[in-house]
Amino acid sequence: MxxxxxxxxxxxxxxxxxxxxxxxxxxxxxSAIAGxxxxxxxxxxxxxxxxxxxxxDARADFVPPEPRPGxxxxxxxxxxxxxxxxxxxxxxxxxxxxxxxxxxxxxxLINHGGNRKPEILTVLHEEAGAAMAHGYAKAAGxxxxxxxxxxxxxLHASMGLFHAWCDxxxxxxxxxxxxxxxxxxxxxxxxxxxxxIVRDFMKMDDEPTNLDVFANIAMRAYTIGLTPPRGxxxxxxxxxxxxxxxxxxxxxxxxRLSMPSMPQGDSGAVKEAARLLASAERPxxxxxxxxxxxxxxxxxxxxxxxxxxxxxxxxxxxxxDFPSWHxxxxxxxxxxxxxxxxxLEINDMTPSVRGVRATGGKTISIxxxxxSQGHNIHDFGNYSEVDVAIAADGEATLPSLIEEIRxxxxxxxxxxxxARGAQIAAAHxxxxxxxxxxARYGWNSGPVSVPRMVAELGRQxxxxxxxxxxxxxxxxxxxxxxLNHDKFYRYNGDSGGFGIGYDTPASVGGALxxxxxxxxxxxxxxxxxxxxxxxxxxxxxxHHKIPLLVIVHNNRAYxxxxxxxxxxxxxxxxxxxxxxxxxxxxxxxxxxxxxxxxYGVYAEGPITDPAALAPALERALARVRAGEPAxxxxxxxxxxxx
Amino acid sequence: xxxxRRATVACAALAAGILVGATLxxxxxxxxxxxxxxxxxxxxxxxxxxACHGFDAQSGERRLVPLNYTQEGFITFVQSSPLPxxxxxxxxxxxxxxxxxxxxxxxxxxxxxxGDVPLLREILERKARVAAE
Numbered sequence: 001m002x003x004x005x006x007x008x009x010x011x012x013x014x015x016x017x018x019x020x021x022x023x024x025x026x027x028x029x030x031s032a033i034a035g036x037x038x039x040x041x042x043x044x045x046x047x048x049x050x051x052x053x054x055x056x057d058a059r060a061d062f063v064p065p066e067p068r069p070g071x072x073x074x075x076x077x078x079x080x081x082x083x084x085x086x087x088x089x090x091x092x093x094x095x096x097x098x099x100x101x102x103x104x105x106x107x108x109l110i111n112h113g114g115n116r117k118p119e120i121l122t123v124l125h126e127e128a129g130a131a132m133a134h135g136y137a138k139a140a141g142x143x144x145x146x147x148x149x150x151x152x153x154x155l156h157a158s159m160g161l162f163h164a165w166c167d168x169x170x171x172x173x174x175x176x177x178x179x180x181x182x183x184x185x186x187x188x189x190x191x192x193x194x195x196x197i198v199r200d201f202m203k204m205d206d207e208p209t210n211l212d213v214f215a216n217i218a219m220r221a222y223t224i225g226l227t228p229p230r231g232x233x234x235x236x237x238x239x240x241x242x243x244x245x246x247x248x249x250x251x252x253x254x255x256r257l258s259m260p261s262m263p264q265g266d267s268g269a270v271k272e273a274a275r276l277l278a279s280a281e282r283p284x285x286x287x288x289x290x291x292x293x294x295x296x297x298x299x300x301x302x303x304x305x306x307x308x309x310x311x312x313x314x315x316x317x318x319x320x321d322f323p324s325w326h327x328x329x330x331x332x333x334x335x336x337x338x339x340x341x342x343x344l345e346i347n348d349m350t351p352s353v354r355g356v357r358a359t360g361g362k363t364i365s366i367x368x369x370x371x372s373q374g375h376n377i378h379d380f381g382n383y384s385e386v387d388v389a390i391a392a393d394g395e396a397t398l399p400s401l402i403e404e405i406r407x408x409x410x411x412x413x414x415x416x417x418x419a420r421g422a423q424i425a426a427a428h429x430x431x432x433x434x435x436x437x438x439a440r441y442g443w444n445s446g447p448v449s450v451p452r453m454v455a456e457l458g459r460q461x462x463x464x465x466x467x468x469x470x471x472x473x474x475x476x477x478x479x480x481x482x483l484n485h486d487k488f489y490r491y492n493g494d495s496g497g498f499g500i501g502y503d504t505p506a507s508v509g510g511a512l513x514x515x516x517x518x519x520x521x522x523x524x525x526x527x528x529x530x531x532x533x534x535x536x537x538x539x540x541x542x543h544h545k546i547p548l549l550v551i552v553h554n555n556r557a558y559x560x561x562x563x564x565x566x567x568x569x570x571x572x573x574x575x576x577x578x579x580x581x582x583x584x585x586x587x588x589x590x591x592x593x594x595x596x597x598x599y600g601v602y603a604e605g606p607i608t609d610p611a612a613l614a615p616a617l618e619r620a621l622a623r624v625r626a627g628e629p630a631x632x633x634x635x636x637x638x639x640x641x642x
Numbered sequence: 643x644x645x646x647r648r649a650t651v652a653c654a655a656l657a658a659g660i661l662v663g664a665t666l667x668x669x670x671x672x673x674x675x676x677x678x679x680x681x682x683x684x685x686x687x688x689x690x691x692x693a694c695h696g697f698d699a700q701s702g703e704r705r706l707v708p709l710n711y712t713q714e715g716f717i718t719f720v721q722s723s724p725l726p727x728x729x730x731x732x733x734x735x736x737x738x739x740x741x742x743x744x745x746x747x748x749x750x751x752x753x754x755x756x757g758d759v760p761l762l763r764e765i766l767e768r769k770a771r772v773a774a775e
Binding site: 325326428433436437438439440441442443444445449450455458459476482486557559562563566567570575576577638639 | 733
């Protein structure tokens with residue numbers, strides 16, 4: 001053990017030098033001011049010249065990094081072993097906004113790990129880093145890491161981690177913990193219980209005390225995060241544990257990852273669910289966050305076609321789960337009264353229960369939320385009186401449910417179901433036609449209507465392997481209506497927590513996942529969303545050459561909120577002429593194209609004329625197809641028609 | 643359960659009361675002369691109707707063009723909307739709403755026939771093909 005440098009005395013020496021330099025500088029500055037004043041009064045100027053600081057002065061002013069135990073040449077720092085463990089978890093990327101609490105790990109990732117698997121993704125805000133990891137995990141089917149500075153970095157990231165929690169998506173987060181901080185800077189970055197800052201929306205957090213425990217906790221965090229109901233996990237990593245040499249490297253081994261199988265439904269309950277579905281006259285499937293992988297998508301398609309039942313993919317917050325132009329996509333039409341509703345990964349079945357109870361119908365819920373251990377956030381929905389409640393992962397349970405339905409289906413089932421499917425298809429055809437009819441309104445209006453924006457995009461990408469990597473909270477159902485979501489990865493879902501700021505950075509993460517497959521990623525983001533951490537996320541896309549088209553759906557306001565204030569003002573009888581205060585983003589209107597250009601991204605806009613949209617899309621998409629990000633600022637109508 | 647039933651009855655009575663009141667305020671059976679020029683700023687600024695219905699009253703949620711309400715029905719509905727996504731505007735005077743009504747009626751429908759929008763026609767045809775597969 002090397003002799004520990006006394007930090008207090010070292011600090012005081014530096015401070016003395018700094019103060020001495022500062023005093024000299026202040027004297028010089030005072031002279032300069034006096035000289036200027038004298039010159040203005042016509043008096044002789046001060047003869048003392050203002051000199052530039054010498055290199056020695058500058059060196060004396062430099063405050064060296066905090067002394068560390070064993071500040072010496074370290075051949076095997078603990079953070080090298082941490083990187084070996086992280087490599088065993090097969091991460092491809094880690095989002096980093098640098099911080100001294102993890103500088104050991106940062107250096108090991110670069111020099112010991114070779115900046116490969118994981119490769120560092122430089123982010124300009126920790127919230128953006130967490131959102132990128134969130135979007136990446138859904139598109140890639142595997143988690144990404146995000147690395148944060150103590151307290152401040154974690155607090156910045158907290159909103160992104162919260163969204164991942166609400167969306168039931170794993171994000172592998174590590175926060176540095178400055179141990180025994182002596183500098184005034186790092187004291188606020190250390191905490192007695194760092195994990196408690198975000199514990200309300202993390203599936204687990206822990207602070208390993210030695211390297212063996214680090215490996216153990218890292219494996220646990222990974223497996224717990226990926227086991228439904230999934231969620232983000234946090235490791236708090238002591239700065240001294242990163243820096244200290246490994247006592248005996250030969251004795252440390254990297255554990256092998258052992259992923260548990262996903263929880264499947266109890267066989268008796270699955271049989272009962274199959275019996276109800278096989279004998280139902282008008283079954284309906286509703287999904288929430290079902291398809292974790294393309295296998296879940298395939299199995300749902302198989303189930304729907306086997307039963308010839310409509311599939312009602314939920315609205316905001318739901319994943320895609322089922323092809324949007326399929327004849328069975330929808331709820332069967334206005335006259336379809338389901339007698340059995342199967343909910344797959346829907347955490348609140350109350351509307352379904354209410355819907356069928358009056359007619360003696362039954363409800364089945366297969367949902368991993370039943371396995372949740374409880375938490376502070378009220379995102380788990382109402383308790384629902386379903387008839388068959390199965391605590392299991394929906395995707396993992398579908399194969400046994402399908403097999404059981406086949407076994408229990410009478411020989412006449414195929415004919416009956418085929419007739420049902422034809423009726424549903426006819427009802428859905430009428431709905432499709434009315435939706436397209438609604439898209440005509442405002443077709444040539446400026447600002448651009450939402451359906452026009454989506455339809456023009458669809459025409460340009462119909463021969464590409466595209467993926468919408470943003471949510472659809474602010475474009476209504478128009479993406480699903482006008483773009484054929486015929487593959488699992490076509491749509492990456494919303495934030496989950498309905499907070500603003502997710503769409504742009506999460507889209508960069510989703511686009512990163514699609515890059516290796518050569519897909520064309522597109523994001524349609526609200527201007528309100530973009531203004532949070534979106535612009536900085538664009539820089540990450542430019543820096544790391546992540547192809548992505550960002551269309552800013554720019555209605556220059558938080559329009560959903562206008563109506564809420566209107567309602568309140570009306571209730572109180574106070575008039576409505578002031579309700580745009582606090583809700584609109586104009587005077588001056590931000591120029592998002594210029595902002596993007598400033599971050600090195602190709603951009604055009606503002607585009608107000610619908611006729612100008614197609615050529616602008618063509619130019620921007622050419623850039624994206626060539627491998628770079630691009631942005632179009634489209635001045636749009638406040639909302640899409642229903 | 644009893645309490646819930648009482649509450650439902652009370653809500654229904656309240657809604658009925660609002661509707662009756664609103665109808666009276668609109669002076670049932672009488673039309674008010676509306677001025678489209680006055681209606682435009684009322685639509686866009688005073689009541690911020692555009693925020694949901696679109697700058698052109700037809701690109702948003704819900705579409706107001708073509709407007710199928712009678713003037714009296716329009717005034718009654720806007721003053722006492724029971725819909726969760728449409729605030730009631732009890733303070734809006736019948737004259738103001740008549741002006742807005744007149745303005746909306748002057749807005750031509752920007753809805754070209756499907757045959758004149760090849761893009762939408764193509765989407766509809768492709769959707770039909772995919773659904774038939």
